[in-house]
Amino acid sequence: MTEDAEKKWIALMYKTAKKYHKLCPYFDKKTAHCLLTATLEGKLGRCDRDGRFEGCPIFTKLLEKLYRHYTDSRKALPRDFQDVVNQAFTV
Numbered sequence: 001m002t003e004d005a006e007k008k009w010i011a012l013m014y015k016t017a018k019k020y021h022k023l024c025p026y027f028d029k030k031t032a033h034c035l036l037t038a039t040l041e042g043k044l045g046r047c048d049r050d051g052r053f054e055g056c057p058i059f060t061k062l063l064e065k066l067y068r069h070y071t072d073s074r075k076a077l078p079r080d081f082q083d084v085v086n087q088a089f090t091v
C-alpha cells in the first residue's frame with residue numbers, strides 16, 4: 001500500500017465520519033476533554049478545537065493507527081467510519 005492509498009482512506013473516513021458526527025465523537029462536551037488523547041497518549045487532554053475534528057492532528061493520528069492495524073493484519077479496510085466504530089476496535 002502506498003502513502004497515497006493511506007491518504008485516500010483517511011480522507012474517506014473524514015468524509016463518512018462527518019455524515020454521522022457534527023462534532024467529534026471523542027469530544028466530551030461537558031468538560032471539553034479529548035477522550036482520544038487519553039487513549040493515544042495516556043494523558044488527559046483538552047480539545048482546543050471545540051470538537052471540530054476535520055484536520056485534527058489527534059483524530060488523524062487515530063486514523064493513521066487504524067490504517068496500519070488493518071493493513072498489517074491484512075484485514076479489509078472499512079469503507080465507512082461508522083464500521084470502524086461498530087467493530088469496537090481498541091487502539
Ligand code: SF4
Nearest residue numbers: 024027034047053056
Ligand atoms: S482534539 Fe481532535 S480528536 Fe480530540 S476531541 Fe478535539 S477534535 Fe476530537
